[in-house]
Amino acid sequence: MSDTFFSGAPHWTWFIIPYFFVGGLAGGACFLAAALDWFGRPEDRPVVRTGYDIAAVGAILSGLLLTIDLGRPLRFWHMLFQSENFPALMFKGWSPISFGAWAILLFGLLSVLSALGARTEEGRLQMPALRAVGGLVKGGVAKLVGGAGGLLGLFIAGYTGILLSVTNRPIWADSPWLGALFIASGVSTGAAALILLSPGRGATERSLGWLSSFDTKALVVELLVLIAFIVSLGSVNRVWVSIWGLLLLVGVVWFGILAPLRMHAQRRPLATAARLVLVGGFLLRLTTILASEAIDRYRVAAGL
């Protein structure tokens, strides 16, 4: 029996699961927006603007979900500053939850700046103050801010998996692949969100075609990493003999990866494939978290 079965469940459930999903999606969308911002064509601008919007909204939502989940939400700032020694910074480079808190803050800042810049470019900002800030984010500055946000987006998508691995819980600490898996899933859900939302901002068929093509590759990477993750669990895999295992197989692998891959290959409606990818991405977070949360250490330890 893995030694992880003797640890306690942290009750990371109904705020953390959506956070892992939203954070991954926002990070993935920001990465793709930045990639198109730097290396795309002028016709990709609607996708870029949509991506920065998704990142900004996702980052704000992530911060809210994380704060609400705390046992003492008003003490959220204790993650960033030493409460007894303010304004000294609180940072532990070896603790994913500590550097993750800083990463979320920075990602939120950069993605909001990028979104304001993109909205100013479109002439969609009404408030003078926001327009003034957005007006500063243009040209080279916009590219730098977007690029940094994009790289940080990949980090946000993946650090949640590393956070789970750096514990002593079953499944999470039994495999080093969760971070890699969440990055692949974050990027594929980010692409799916862009496929669904960017046509409303004027995205061209060619931009959507590239997103579809990239999503196919990201889904293949996700499937391969998922297989590596399952193989690495070894004897711990018996925890999947449960409703969570069924959901992983049917919801994530079949509906969330294989079915969209087939749709992309057959050039079926992109929107349906994108919706399935989003559902699969959410179920991936749900199953990996709840399968571990559900393990009762005492029942297992006692062999009951």
Place this chain on the structure above:
Amino acid sequence: MPEPMGFFTDTTVCIGCKACEVACKEWNQLPAENGGIGELSGDSYDNTRKLDGIHWRHVRFIEQFKGPYDGRWLMMSDVCKHCVQAGCLEVCPTGAIIRTEFDTVVIQSDVCNGCRACIAACPFGVIDVNPVSGTAQKCTLCYDRLKVGLEPACSKACPTDSIQFGSIVELRTRAHKRVDQLKAQGVKAELYGADPDGALGGLNSFYLLVDEPEVYGLPRKPALPSRNLAKSASFSFASAAVLGVLALVGLRKRRMDEMGGPGGGGAS
């Protein structure tokens, strides 16, 4: 500077009276579970069942019976191990978890914000949230009592000296003598967590066991959560790099196709 202090728990003399649990609850003013309404476990005489935010001591009953007249009871008063290398302290993002001058590990409730990272990090399942404070809580090894020269409430209350409090060096000497004594009597006895070169740099609350650690709900080789950090980060970086390259190659291919395609104007 005080020397490292801790507990040596000799499970062979525990009688399961739960005086330690009661003393701990009394001294630390821990609330009752479920509003004080008794809830029976239904499958054991032990109704506390586990350590958590409001049970900082738990006397575990292990009922090993092959038949009505063939078996034995093992009892162990479980508590925070006050690890020399503590996983909870390692991951705590607020600095709420500290190491004291007695080499014990204490959660400062006024600093903790209830993120619960420490719960998942502890290899022993010791920590949980106290629903009254909304913060993570566990045994403090009675830090307030130690500060004024008193011994912890649990060991003070233990009627059989199953829980012994003292300096770690002295406790280890005493524990080894007890193991030798038991082995001379033909009892299979081993120390768990007493080796300073062992897992987690040794435990400042260590145990004398007469069966495998797993039987007592203890991991055989407890480890720090950070053991996974480098490998997990490397794999994540590799995944990000692969996806980044795929995105860039895809964009380049699209550009090449456009330049080579009809109306593309050819390569320039």
